[in-house]
Amino acid sequence: MDNNQVTIHDIAAILKIDSSTVSRALNNSPRVAKKTKDKILKKAAELGYQRNHLASNLRKSKNFTLGVIVPRISRHFFSTAIAGIEETAFKAGYTVIICQSLESFEREKSIVETLLANRVDGVLISISMETKNYDHLLGLKQRNIPYVFFDRHCNINENSNVLIDDFDAAFNATQHLIDQKSTTIAHFAGPQNLEIYKNRFKGYKSALEKNNIVFKEELVFTSSLMENDGKLNVQKMMNLSYKIDGLFCANDVIAIGAIKYLKEINIKIPEDIAIVGFSNESISSVIEPALSTINQPGLEIGVAATELLIAKITNEGEKLKNETIIIKTSLIERKSSLRNS
Template structure:
């Protein structure tokens, strides 16, 4: 017999018991004796019986599946977050569908539709750089599919999110440069429609203000924060009539691109320009000089965000709650900013 065709009816016929008893035994029902359970499980294993989890779950109106949308799986932070998500989901008996938007709003919208078609029980999302229209996310709310933002989020009513304090982290990064005697500090920022980059910019600006360091609008250069943007941004920065001696980057990737270009034009780091990045990518510790950065635990954020989503799924009263959980960060000091003062 083909193991794919083995049903509870076959097991029942062979054992001489009714199908409902077999079903209860396989579902560990207290209405069936342990002796019968053992007999049914043994026979099911012998026959290679495989439960149709999808059909079983649909009868319960649940698929025990979570959708996860990240901008790029290749980024260390998102890879770590996914590890945390899968760890927590697996312990709770959930499967995970992982998708990447590749920073495209259109792709993100398409993914949401696909996840809805697959009847996911909830969604974890870190939005793309292009996401300025939130109709697809409001569609989740209309379908009563709970979702939780992690890291990148947007302000729509009744949303829950797990984030870091981007303002405070950026303030500390900029303050570190000021304490290393930087007096003209540039900022390589990300798109300001994203709350995380807006808050990192505001933290940078607040630190300058606190220590009476001049804020110059021209020294804030916005890009999509890819490695090649690091070189392009540095060219723009060096063309300005200021002797920049400090640089705070909104992520490590653009900071690494900046370091590589500055070295190619013989600018010394940190002696001429001290640099701080953000997110502690794996390459940050191996580049020369090693990059000072803000460490944010993707693993912890993934764990916490999944726990919050599972609460929403299992508790109807929490489904539309508006909850924000802030995960702590810390500054890791490395050679790129350790100028003698």
């Protein structure tokens, strides 16, 4: 059988399954049972249907469509990054399909397959907190579909990224707390399988070491950085024998959860505990006290990532060098950390 002429009807006939079911399975429809879907995908791969079908379409023409995968659209950083992505894509004549993984690895994998089925020309991705295996992303590479990581990336070879210097930003945030006379500083960290949270932790630790403050493992609390984690981590923190007077949080959401709970238990901010967050969410400036934070320029990151991806797509005949673009951040000082004002 000629692979280039394999149809869903051929697959259906071989497996003795209705062709509409084969079509749904190849389009990753939730209406098809996993066992059946796996059987159809396996047979399609054996016959070369999916691979050759996608490759021939990508060779013949572009769809001028970009796929975008973010953890949560509701986060201020991602919504502003999407604004930059859409504006840049529109100017270049591309439409955008926006998907959110909701921090689920399985959902992220499924989205990648859906984008492949829709024959997007390239993908912009910020990976989920659960993502530890990157085979689904290597699948994009094998099918010659360019992709660019922004914000959350993974440490695999030959990638293009648009990032901030998470280490440097975290170092500056922690140094600010030290400058405000904090000497026992806790860190509410994100999952350490993700490079950004790993680097934020390293920046925190480095600032302590530079100032001759002994690093204490028990002052680091790792979670998924949701608002309720702020309350839970504060409860654990208050049970320690140390008098903690500074807190660096790996995002604003958990920092806001911590502030709310500390106020409930009558801990004064910043007098008792000075706090710095990360990302500059919209609520950060209006909560009381207003949250000191690292400003992550989402719009600029979205623009740069889209320009880089389109360059990779339009230079498909040449091997475009992979690169990492670093966007500058800044520390916004607000009441939650300012003891010396």
